[in-house]
Amino acid sequence: RRDWAYSFGPNEWEGPARFDPNWARHWRAQVLIDELRKAGAKRILDVGAGPVYPTILALAGFQVDALDISEECLRQIRALAEKHQVADLVCSHQGMIEKLDERFAPESFDAVVLGEILEHIPDPALGLRQAYQMCKLGGVILITTPVGNHHYDPMHIGPKDGGWDDASMKQLLAPYEGQVAQLEKIAETESDEPSCYLAVIKKKA
DSSP states (O other): OTTGGGSOOSSTTTSGGGGOTTOGGGHHHHHHHHHHHHHTOOEEEEETOTTTHHHHHHHTTOEEEEEESOHHHHHHHHHHHHHTTOGGGEEEEEOOGGGGGGTSOTTOEEEEEEESOGGGSSOHHHHHHHHHHHEEEEEEEEEEEEBBTSSOOTTOOOSBTTBBOHHHHHHHHGGGTTTEEEEEEEOSSTTSOOOEEEEEEEOOO
């Protein structure tokens, strides 16, 4: 079941377009790239990476450690990185967000990306604490999550029927008061309804 999203299917949501780093629907990746550049990040941990974002981030010039639980996803991460000639910038790892401290040393990364992952795990607060430990002082943790049930996914399990709202996002970020540099809802275009939250935590001593 973990591999359901990584299979090719009959339409663009499941087929080859989705595996193209230049596909327009990967607009959230550009938002992340803009924030990473503002932060001056170089080495990034992409948690729950999925098959495409590591290559997108590497094409933007970042050194990417990509972590996912799916063996099939990791295979596709490597294949896409090689296809787009950025394999030297992408290192893939199998593992869980809840156990980052078993795989990486604390403060190893300039930035940690949690792109559409916290809604997939039973304890988002634990996942965020683990990500926070991996980030260097002065670095950033970037979080995107769906607004409510804007895009349905059978693997969304929390916090409220798989969706997030203002209250649950503020509760998640409360332990990092004074370090939350940004919390906003974002949309693909100015005319679209916001579909994601974007949160930026800047780690301080």
